[in-house]
Amino acid sequence: MAEISTQVRLCGFGGQGVILAGTMLGYAGINDEKWVAGSNSYGAAARGGTCRADVIISDKPISFPHVVEVDVLIAMSQKAYDVYIKNVETGAGIVIYDEQMVSPKEISGLKQIGIPATNAAIRELNSKQVVNIVILSSAVEITKIVNRDALISAIEENVPERFKALNLEAVELGFKLGK
Amino acid sequence: MTRDLEQYLRPGLVTAFCPGCGDGILLGLILRAIDELKINIDDMLFVSGIGCAGWIPSPNFNADTLHTLHGRTIPFATGAKMFNPKLQVMIISGDGDLADIGGNHLIHGARRNIDLTVILVNNFLYGMTGGQVACTTPMGAFTMTTTEGNPYRPFDLPKLVDAAGATYVARYSVTQPLALISSIKKAVQIKGFSFIEVLSPCPIQFGRRNQLGTPIDMIKFLMDKCIMKEEAEGLSPEELEGKIITGEFSDGRN
Amino acid sequence: MKSILSPGSYYFSGDEAIAEGAIAARCGYFAGYPITPASEIVERISIRFKETGGVFIQMEDEIASICSIIGASWAGARAMTATSGPGFSLMQEGVGHAVMTETPIVIIDVQRAGPGLGQATRPASGDIMQARWGSHSDRQIIALCPWSVQEAYDQTIDAFNLAEKYRVPVILLTDEAVGHLREKMDIREDVDIFNRTKKPGAAPFGTEEDDGVPPMPTFGEREKLLVTSSTHNDYGIRKTDDPLVQAKLVSRLYSKIMNNREKIIDYDSCYMEDAEVVVVCYGFTARSALFAIEKLRGEGKKVGMFRLKTMWPFPDRLIRDIGSRAKKILVPEMNKGQVVEEVMKYASCDAILYSQTNGEDIHPNAIIEQLRRLV
Incomplete structure (x- = not known):
């Protein structure tokens, strides 16, 4: 991407791992030697309601650390998509959604890409737990917000040992789906 | 051995207790227990709260003392003991301080069972502030704020603290000095939360309002009311009416 | 001193950075009570202290929390608690006690919208004056105000050093927006640590030195300390009827901060x-x-x-x-x-x-x- 600052919003419902995916993206940004800032839903929303994780990745220090206009929206549920689609900047923004969870609206001039993240995760990894990492890595593949290696090492460094292998497989699956 | 306990007193001070107050007796009994245990008072920390009893250690004891906010002796002591477990921590404070305003900390202290020795001085009301009702005032007793008699029941503090989980729980009166000295020694030695309720006469604030106006009257009143637990076991409910049972209620072995 | 966490970049929240800052500053005792939006500090400290050897205790309320850190500070700990508006209100008597007894403590206030219970998960800056004047009578404290995750970490370390240097409660006045913000932050190799001044036998509550800060002994050092927040003389003896002692003490507590303010202010x-x-x-x-x-x-x-x-x-x-x-x-x-x-x-x-x-x-x-x- 040409911009020096990219505003990413991951969204879904609580329990899908939206916040964890946001944290992994944040660490990937740091591995890429970028400035990173983010925030996410807190309290009850993070546990069950509509949930979001924002990450700003920038080449220079970030003065205002909250998302103002979404450059990349990663949507894991219909409800979250409906809430946050209006924050995407038409023309410049891009939406990446889970095909099994979201039916996108027709919006002219807005680039929206479906990824069969849930289906692929169940079929190839026999796990719904890592759909978050599958769709995140597809988005990385499509948008190049961070380098692929930066995301892989973020997961290697920050995911607990017993989930690491599965998450690394999920990353590779996501890259493949995003090609 | 006269004046042999003076070595434990901070030099140059004059006692602030009223004539007939039991706190002076208790001060002596605590120091006697420490002396008999042969503990170096420099290894002890005395934590006291607000009220007459808080003045027993602070400033009188020639050792580390921490005079705290009203009701909060146990949290202050918890911090000091948790950070430096080598300190032998003794809390000395009144019924109003430890059981009224500090009641929540008292039960939580007992629940945590941290190695603290708590000596609660019960004079049946708030002495220092002018004789107002406390959670320990007997039902019907007269105080500055219950001029027609206290309408509420007092706490049975050993039962409360025992139920909350303390390792050692006892109640004695200053009129039972030898038993009290041995109880204090035991409380200090036991690891875990040790609690002694000490009944202490307050002729000025409690006695005057309850037909016990002289120090002698109050001492006699306590001697008459207090009955050892072992003795009480053989008595009928009618015979126990109005008596205060003293002794050990949890001896640290359960 | 060496940093405890390995040097490098981390993607921490402000609350996590504060917990790590405390650990870096060699905080040895933490007592707290959970409250949104400060709970993550309490949680992280409880886990991390197991690795670093600090003493953690969750108390029954915020009053007990602040009292217990004052007790720990006199026992020699660099001590801290963390809370938000409602809990900070409950702590105020303890702050006054720490001012009067010149006890170094650190209080983290992750401000949320009030008054009353207000909005627990929402930011505000409503505690600025409470930090300044929250307990009865005159008091001088130090309060710091971070704008980023990095600064939340750095200023938590500063807070400990200032508390020990000036023997005063230091309040880190942060807010929910910083507490829950995640940002890249850097852990450096070394941490500056100021240790409290010791001078055996010297008066613990009075000094003729220009900075107005007496040395601070610790329980167990054979100093036979008399610590009280009643008006006291240089040795801690209560002087509750003496106008000269009261005037001298309150003035020194005020001027030891105000006269040093050019050094303190950042x-x-x-x-x-x-x-x-x-x-x-x-x-x-x-x-x-x-x-x-x-x-x-x-x-x-x-x-x-x-x-x-x-x-x-x-x-x-x-x-x-x-x-x-x-x-x-x-x-x-x-x-x-x-x-x-x-x-x-x-x-x-x-x-x-x-x-x-x-x-x-x-x-x-x-x-x-x-x-x-x-x-």
């Missing part, structure tokens, strides 16, 4: 050389202010920023100086004007409040709009 400024309108700001709001100022500077507008990193003691001389050079001062605040009134005391130019108390952080556009009117 601030940040940019675009100030030719600024006609200066935004005086602090905490998360300063992030929005910087964004707004950079945007207007891009349009050639003469706007500048002065950021309060130290809230208390207040930088009276610096504000006086800004007031003599600028035409106007704008103070954006997530309260009804707690800092603008301080600015008005010292600035000779107009000081204008932009207040927002809806439980949301102030958006840069709101500040841009205000500045356009003033420039």
Whole structure:
């Protein structure tokens, strides 16, 4: 991407791992030697309601650390998509959604890409737990917000040992789906 | 051995207790227990709260003392003991301080069972502030704020603290000095939360309002009311009416 | 001293950074009670202390928490608690006690929208005056105000050092927006640690030294300490009827902070050389202010920023100086004007409040709009 600052919003419902995916993206940004800032839903929303994780990745220090206009929206549920689609900047923004969870609206001039993240995760990894990492890595593949290696090492460094292998497989699956 | 306990007193001070107050007796009994245990008072920390009893250690004891906010002796002591477990921590404070305003900390202290020795001085009301009702005032007793008699029941503090989980729980009166000295020694030695309720006469604030106006009257009143637990076991409910049972209620072995 | 966490970059929340800052500062005792939005500090400390050897205890309430850290501080600990508005209110008597007994403690206040229970998960800056005056009677404390995750970490370390140096409670006045913000932050190799001054046998509550800070002994050092927050002489003996002792003590507690304020006060400024309108700001709001100022500077507008990193003691001389050079001062605040009134005391130019108390952080556009009117 040409911009020096990219505003990413991951969204879904609580329990899908939206916040964890946001944290992994944040660490990937740091591995890429970028400035990173983010925030996410807190309290009850993070546990069950509509949930979001924002990450700003920038080449220079970030003065205002909250998302103002979404450059990349990663949507894991219909409800979250409906809430946050209006924050995407038409023309410049891009939406990446889970095909099994979201039916996108027709919006002219807005680039929206479906990824069969849930289906692929169940079929190839026999796990719904890592759909978050599958769709995140597809988005990385499509948008190049961070380098692929930066995301892989973020997961290697920050995911607990017993989930690491599965998450690394999920990353590779996501890259493949995003090609 | 006269004046042999003076070595434990901070030099140059004059006692602030009223004539007939039991706190002076208790001060002596605590120091006697420490002396008999042969503990170096420099290894002890005395934590006291607000009220007459808080003045027993602070400033009188020639050792580390921490005079705290009203009701909060146990949290202050918890911090000091948790950070430096080598300190032998003794809390000395009144019924109003430890059981009224500090009641929540008292039960939580007992629940945590941290190695603290708590000596609660019960004079049946708030002495220092002018004789107002406390959670320990007997039902019907007269105080500055219950001029027609206290309408509420007092706490049975050993039962409360025992139920909350303390390792050692006892109640004695200053009129039972030898038993009290041995109880204090035991409380200090036991690891875990040790609690002694000490009944202490307050002729000025409690006695005057309850037909016990002289120090002698109050001492006699306590001697008459207090009955050892072992003795009480053989008595009928009618015979126990109005008596205060003293002794050990949890001896640290359960 | 060496940092405890390996040096490098981390993606921490403000709350996590505060917990790590405390650990880096060799905090040895933490007592707290969970409250949104400060609970993550309590949680992280409880886990991390198992690795670093600190003493953690969750108390029955905030009153017990602050009392217990005062006890631990006298037992030799670098001690801390963390809370938010309602809990900070409960702690106030303890803060006064720590001021009067000159006990070094650190209190983290992750401010949320109030009054009352307010909005537990929403930011505000409503505790500025509570930090200054929250307990009865006169008191001097030190309060710091971080604007980023990095600074939350750095200032937590500063808070411990200032507390030990000046024997005073230090309050880190952060807010939910910083507490829950995640950012890249760097852990450096080394940490500066100031250890409390010891002088065996010296008076623990009085000094003739210029800085006004007596040495601080610890329980168990055979000093036969008398610690009381009743009015006391240099050795801790209660003197509750002596006007001279009271006057001397209260004056020293006041002046040991005020006379050293030039050394204590830290601030940040940019675009100030030719600024006609200066935004005086602090905490998360300063992030929005910087964004707004950079945007207007891009349009050639003469706007500048002065950021309060130290809230208390207040930088009276610096504000006086800004007031003599600028035409106007704008103070954006997530309260009804707690800092603008301080600015008005010292600035000779107009000081204008932009207040927002809806439980949301102030958006840069709101500040841009205000500045356009003033420039």
